[in-house]
Amino acid sequence: MAKAEPQGSGQPPESWRRRWIAWRNRTIGRPGFQKAMAALPGIGGMARRRAASLFNLIAGFAYSQATLALEESGLLDALAEQPLDKKAAAKVCSLEPEAADRLLRAAGAIGLTEQYAPGWWMLGEQGAALVGNAGARAMLRHHRILYRDLTDPLDLFRKNRREPTNLSKFWTYAGAKGEATDTAAYSELMAASQHLVAEQAVGAYDFSRHRRLLDLGGGQGAFLRAVGQANPELELGLFDLPDVVERAKAQFEEAGMAQRTRFHPGSFFDDEIPSGYDLVSLTRILHDHDDAPVLDLLQRVRESMAKGSTLLIIEPLADTPGAKAMGDAYFGLYLWAMGSGRPRSAREYREMLRDAGFARHRLIRPPQPIATSLIVAVA
């Protein structure tokens, strides 16, 4: 194959790191190197892990689809109730016993199920973690839509990003503006997956030092209610698109929290941002939008805030130690398919906050940064 001429921004820079990576890659790619390493005492384990991790990259979609089949077949819930053999499992999910057996074994190989006696299955450790995690299960089901958009990934990257996709039609505020107006489906998904984010935020940040919290783009209010329950003195404000706010109101009434909450229907890009709050939060909002609207929003939010009051950005960040794949790999592709936004690192947000006129900012990494990180900025 002809060697491609570099056509980027001139010659690639020279450095010791470039030489080291080139040497390392030549060595790893040499036929026989992996085999020789795998046989070496002490180092063999590392070589086998690298090979397994490469295979996981290639086969990961099959693992996700096996997980989805376990969820949608009802087997995940059924196995949480009692052990099943393949005949009982087949009845639960209306499959032939051989097909049920294949699914149980596939799930077993990735830790979702476990064979505790010959032919008898229970949930494995991953299955036990998944069954109680309503948010993860909702995302798993939702991924059917992303999966359709990723069928031909290169085609997705090649085509104009403003063309409608399955995801842009789902997130009606993002890509398919004007095409559809349904906000119920994404609001339900966000509510189902919010508890992990709220749990991390409440554990990592002391909300009790504030009097009034405004959650911008607060959806049906799952985050706000969780923070409000943990901080009974806090007055609450929720801002979102009008029909999302209508649904949120009903949920605050049901939770007995409507009295302490102000509801602000509107668009944070076009309407005035309410003032008088000493804490404003943007939870899983900014990564949905491109740089220019985000900078504009941050400037408008800062202008609405009194000097010394606080903005919290709460979302999973790119380039996060221990959660790197979640940033640029998962959200990178997800948001590309959605037609709007990108995952940003803490450094990128801190630069944007400075450009938007915030005085100080700091990063908080909670114990589970795969769910979210927090950036605290002072106006």
Ligand SMILES: C[S@@+](CC[C@H](N)C(=O)[O-])C[C@H]1O[C@@H](n2cnc3c(N)ncnc32)[C@H](O)[C@@H]1O
């Ligand atoms: C990804 S959801 C996050 C919801 C919630 N903050 C959470 O973390 O569960 C984005 C939210 O922003 C809202 N939103 C999008 N565009 C908006 C706009 N222009 N003005 C107000 N809210 C908007 C959506 O309706 C939705 O509730």
